[in-house]
Amino acid sequence: MDFWKKYWARRPKILNEYWRDNSAKDNSAKNDSSVSDGPVPKKLKTVMNLKEVLTNSSEGLDLLKHLESGSVLNTKQRKTLVKIAVGHLIDLHGLWPTAKQKTLLAKEIVQTWPVTKDTTPGIGGHIDWMKFSPPHRSNMAMHTQYFQDTHKYRRQLVMDCNYPVSITDMVTTFPRYQDIPHLIGIDFALLHEDAADKLLSKWSTLREKIILQGHQESESIKEVVKRYVDTNRDLFALLTVLYTLHRPVPKSKGVNCSRSAAVHYLVQHVPEGTSIKEAINHIKQTYRQPLIVAIGKETGQQQYFLCLDRKHVCIAMSEQ
Known part of the structure; x- marks a missing residue:
């Protein structure tokens, strides 16, 4: 019983890494040389049918409406999409999907809803790098650059009236607000x-x-x-x-x-x-x-x- 509780609690993490790494072409090629940048195989599309999967729950329906409008996902919505998609992948292929299956799933998500693709640094590597890289003298310039690059993404989150974010949400996503004094000044200057x-x-x-x-x-x-x-x-x-x-x-x-x-x-x-x-x-x-x-x-x-x-x-x- 404890195993299942721990497993389901960690389930969203199974796909996160693959989703982020495969949203860019170079990383996709590195993860699996057999997976091209072309369309997802028809067989997988037919089996997954992510749009239909999202209609099976109220939170999925809300998420689908948001994605179909072309709006950018906030952190909570992103986790919800990962949770639902990974849960369906496990239902289809068992507890331990292969790397190729997870890669193809990540690819299908991006191709089904292009807005989820890491076309702006704010939805992928830059946020994660800032979150898990404590600031010090040698990397401060990188923190500043990445924070500037993710400014538009933060504005989209703040201005999305359908899914308002709290101060807690924003500080959790961008924890460097708490230890780098000039970040508020950067946001103000860009705005x-x-x-x-x-x-x-x-x-x-x-x-x-x-x-x-x-x-x-x-x-x-x-x-x-x-x-x-x-x-x-x-x-x-x-x-x-x-x-x-x-x-x-x-x-x-x-x-x-x-x-x-x-x-x-x-x-x-x-x-x-x-x-x-x-x-x-x-x-x-x-x-x-x-x-x-x-x-x-x-x-x-x-x-x-x-x-x-x-x-x-x-x-x-x-x-x-």
Whole structure:
């Protein structure tokens, strides 16, 4: 019984490797020299009939509708397709399908629904490489390049209203958000190319104008954000904007959301040496809105993380 539980839990993994490797022509030729890049043999097509297989379950029907519309699969949908296809392959050929059978199945999936083919790096090797390659100095350039290459794929996932992805889904698929600070900046620059260049080139001047304007409008802001005056001008400007634009919630609603409370809520300081996971675990469950976790001494060098849905994303902030 334990064997079957473990087997069925691992079943989707049987095809994943073959699907990824055989979506590109070169890899297909390496896996099996007898399998050409031409059409899948008619015999296999007749036996598999993947479209009919998907109609046998509600999740399969939803998946089929999505594929027929030409939409890109997200991670959850991809796993569902693999699970259903591999399950049918096992039903037909037994517990241990041959390498050729799995290769042909992967080929049929791609030929039946071209949208599943790895025509963009975001659906195959680049995502896997980034996911399982911890960043270090020697491979940082590769991480940056692959992240740029997969930008359009991430946008497709985010903009797909029929299958919305959560912060957890995105961070799970792209875990490098959690340990490479400049990735959010890359996404922003690719999404708003002209605006990003102007913002970066003029940020220092704009930042100081924000701070000056905020202090002219409200003297009380100086006391609230004074600890950031000489330590982090970026954070100082951000909190100035928050304080200036914030409108307090009436106390009758039972929520303490004054301007000062909002400023202290947005940035949560934790002692130096605390891991980000420990910091998030200690954040109150009532803190449901995004916030910034700052690790380190308030008057010294700090690491900054954006916390959303109790998941962290590493962010870069200047210390001057």
